[in-house]
Amino acid sequence: MLLLWSVLPLIVTLWFSLRRYNLMNPSRTGFDGLGNYRYLLSDPGLGLAVWNTVLLLGSVLVITISLGTLIAILLDQEFYGRGFARVLMLAPFFVMPTVSALLWKNMMMHPDNGFLAFLMRSVGLQPIDWFAVAPLTSIIIIVSWEWLPFAVLTLLTAIQSLDAERKEAARMDGAGPIAMFRYIVWPHLGRAVAATTMIETIFILGIFAEIYVTSSGGPGFASTNLSFLIYRYVLMEYDIGGAAVAGLLAIVLANVLAFFLLRSFARNLDT
Amino acid sequence: MATVDLQQLRKSYNSTEIIKGIDLTVRDQELTVFVGPSGCGKSTLLRMIAGLEEITSGELRIDGQRVNDVPAAKRGLALVFQSYALYPHMTVAENMSFSLKLAGVRRAEREAKVMEAARILHLEPLLDRKPKDLSGGQRQRVAIGRAIVRHPRVFLFDEPLSNLDAALRVRMRQELTKLHRELKATMIYVTHDQVEAMTMADRIVVLQAGVVEQVGTPMELYRSPRNLFVAGFIGSPRMNFLTATVTSVSETGMAMTLTDGTTIHAPLPASALGIGDTITLGIRPEHISLGVEGSIGAQVNLVEHLGSESYVSLQANSGEVLTVRVSGESKIDPEETVRLALDTDFLHLFDATGQRIS
Numbered sequence: 001m002l003l004l005w006s007v008l009p010l011i012v013t014l015w016f017s018l019r020r021y022n023l024m025n026p027s028r029t030g031f032d033g034l035g036n037y038r039y040l041l042s043d044p045g046l047g048l049a050v051w052n053t054v055l056l057l058g059s060v061l062v063i064t065i066s067l068g069t070l071i072a073i074l075l076d077q078e079f080y081g082r083g084f085a086r087v088l089m090l091a092p093f094f095v096m097p098t099v100s101a102l103l104w105k106n107m108m109m110h111p112d113n114g115f116l117a118f119l120m121r122s123v124g125l126q127p128i129d130w131f132a133v134a135p136l137t138s139i140i141i142i143v144s145w146e147w148l149p150f151a152v153l154t155l156l157t158a159i160q161s162l163d164a165e166r167k168e169a170a171r172m173d174g175a176g177p178i179a180m181f182r183y184i185v186w187p188h189l190g191r192a193v194a195a196t197t198m199i200e201t202i203f204i205l206g207i208f209a210e211i212y213v214t215s216s217g218g219p220g221f222a223s224t225n226l227s228f229l230i231y232r233y234v235l236m237e238y239d240i241g242g243a244a245v246a247g248l249l250a251i252v253l254a255n256v257l258a259f260f261l262l263r264s265f266a267r268n269l270d271t
Numbered sequence: 272m273a274t275v276d277l278q279q280l281r282k283s284y285n286s287t288e289i290i291k292g293i294d295l296t297v298r299d300q301e302l303t304v305f306v307g308p309s310g311c312g313k314s315t316l317l318r319m320i321a322g323l324e325e326i327t328s329g330e331l332r333i334d335g336q337r338v339n340d341v342p343a344a345k346r347g348l349a350l351v352f353q354s355y356a357l358y359p360h361m362t363v364a365e366n367m368s369f370s371l372k373l374a375g376v377r378r379a380e381r382e383a384k385v386m387e388a389a390r391i392l393h394l395e396p397l398l399d400r401k402p403k404d405l406s407g408g409q410r411q412r413v414a415i416g417r418a419i420v421r422h423p424r425v426f427l428f429d430e431p432l433s434n435l436d437a438a439l440r441v442r443m444r445q446e447l448t449k450l451h452r453e454l455k456a457t458m459i460y461v462t463h464d465q466v467e468a469m470t471m472a473d474r475i476v477v478l479q480a481g482v483v484e485q486v487g488t489p490m491e492l493y494r495s496p497r498n499l500f501v502a503g504f505i506g507s508p509r510m511n512f513l514t515a516t517v518t519s520v521s522e523t524g525m526a527m528t529l530t531d532g533t534t535i536h537a538p539l540p541a542s543a544l545g546i547g548d549t550i551t552l553g554i555r556p557e558h559i560s561l562g563v564e565g566s567i568g569a570q571v572n573l574v575e576h577l578g579s580e581s582y583v584s585l586q587a588n589s590g591e592v593l594t595v596r597v598s599g600e601s602k603i604d605p606e607e608t609v610r611l612a613l614d615t616d617f618l619h620l621f622d623a624t625g626q627r628i629s
């Protein structure tokens with residue numbers, strides 16, 4: 001039963017990937033062998049979509065974890081209004097992806113009346129049309145904003161679990177703030193960083209709403225990732241077979257990434 | 272080679288004063304033990320000396336030099352924590368050499384110092400292990416090794432043995448005493464266990480509620496506790512206390528009656544006392560003998576056999592509960608009625624305010 005639950009979708013996808021199946025052309029059925037694969041692999045959009053997926057994931061991971069660590073350390077310090085700052089920091093996490101994408105598109109990055117445009121104009125710069133000029137960067141910014149709270153939350157929890165006496169021992173041993181971070185705090189965060197990376201990877205590989213709402217994958221394929229490519233096949237070209245192949249590719253990619261991540265973290269976690 | 276001087280040292284958190292003006296000199300090469308009940312401020316005082324806790328007022332001097340504002344790492348002290356506080360991702364060798372590495376000591380010298388400490392503490396076979404693969408006693412030794420490699424002016428210990436089981440605690444206690452002799456170092460050792468204090472200390476500082484009650488060698492504290500608190504705290508089982516009223520005072524001795532009317536004669540010239548004064552009479556369990564003769568009547572409550580000796584808990588006719596030490600071979604049953612004789616050479620008398628009368 002459990003096997004069916006986990007494997008059935010994969011088998012169905014595999015099945016469709018081998019068939020001719022286009023919703024616009026129901027009369028064309030039957031096996032196509034590797035035809036779908038050949039067609040997809042020759043599609044210039046595919047390479048770009050894979051690259052965009054990886055780039056999106058990598059950038060968001062780097063941004064959320066480095067910035068998240070910094071913010072977590074700041075939020076761990078004693079200061080007036082710390083509780084309030086923590087709540088504020090976590091707020092974006094509760095905004096739905098569609099809503100946050102709309103928010104960014106219309107209020108922050110809009111070339112005419114967006115907040116960023118206002119900022120740039122006020123320092124005498126020409127505002128840029130974010131989604132036309134730098135669509136992928138814009139999406140990276142939005143997704144990072146959405147996932148930063150999660151990273152801060154897990155990292156802050158980890159920092160707070162660090163034994164106070166261990167830090168004091170390091171202080172007695174002569175560790176200043178930098179040595180303290182490098183030799184005591186960062187190694188302690190290994191587990192939390194691994195967990196954050198893993199969970200973010202799972203969700204960010206499938207980012208869709210943010211792209212759909214803002215750039216629609218364009219211009220061209222400039223901000224199309226794999227999941228958006230699948231959508232393009234199905235809903236713009238009604239090609240289930242092609243979509244299935246792209247879906248399989250996404251699964252392969254996810255597994256390859258998961259494998260490398262797991263392996264590198266398995267080494268770290270062995271402490 | 273170091274002395275530590277505390278002058279009117281105070282510490283407050285918000286408005287509550289925890290350390291209430293402590294004057295103390297920790298002498299060179301001595302092992303000084305801070306002992307006192309839980310919450311009396313021992314750890315706080317030690318952490319103030321270490322530099323982990325700010326000093327609210329007063330002066331702290333190490334080797335005569337004021338160090339109130341010197342950061343922890345620069346005071347030349349090493350602290351061994353109760354929880355060991357080892358670095359879990361570093362090996363034993365890395366744990367021990369961490370401070371040297373931060374100080375920029377060259378690798379060869381670092382290794383030599385680690386080997387030296389490992390030899391003293393018998394840690395050589397464990398140098399490549401991580402802390403999680405060590406037993407409690409071994410971790411404790413690594414924590415001590417981490418202090419030794421720094422050649423600190425003063426070693427500070429905060430209840431380093433309290434996480435170990437009883438047998439190991441006794442062994443580590445002896446090892447630490449030996450280590451102190453070998454290193455000829457100045458050490459301050461915090462514990463709430465008066466047995467540790469008695470067995471290890473050159474000098475004991477008894478603390479209560481943020482003040483020093485008495486400073487002295489273990490035997491000084493045992494023989495002449497300055498007040499009721501120290502009398503009750505030092506010695507195990509604790510000293511027995513009986514309330515009494517003075518009935519006569521002379522040059523050669525005095526007499527008093529217990530609450531049940533029993534008269535006790537003591538060869539103590541207590542000139543400070545007057546007839547009718549209420550005092551507390553203290554006597555240790557080992558200075559009472561139990562038999563058919565004796566001035567005090569009592570009934571046995573409970574007998575605890577330790578093998579070589581037994582402790583008998585009794586209810587005296589005057590109402591107080593007393594503990595008496597007897598030989599392990601004595602046959603005493605609960606409910607038995609007995610008589611107690613006090614060895615009056617070892618009587619301690621305390622006035623109504625709890626101060627010793629000598």
Ligand SMILES: Nc1ncnc2c1ncn2[C@@H]1O[C@H](COP(=O)(O)OP(=O)(O)OP(=O)(O)O)[C@@H](O)[C@H]1O
Nearest residue numbers: 284289307308309310311312313314315316462463
């Ligand atoms: N950061 C703090 N803020 C307020 N009060 C504190 C703080 N740290 C300690 N105290 C108080 O100071 C007192 C002394 O604490 P301390 O840890 O020095 O006791 P201790 O003698 O070491 O006790 P124990 O034997 O249980 O370790 C306690 O009453 C404690 O509640």
Ligand SMILES: [Mg+2]
Nearest residue numbers: 313314315430
């Ligand atoms: Mg303590």
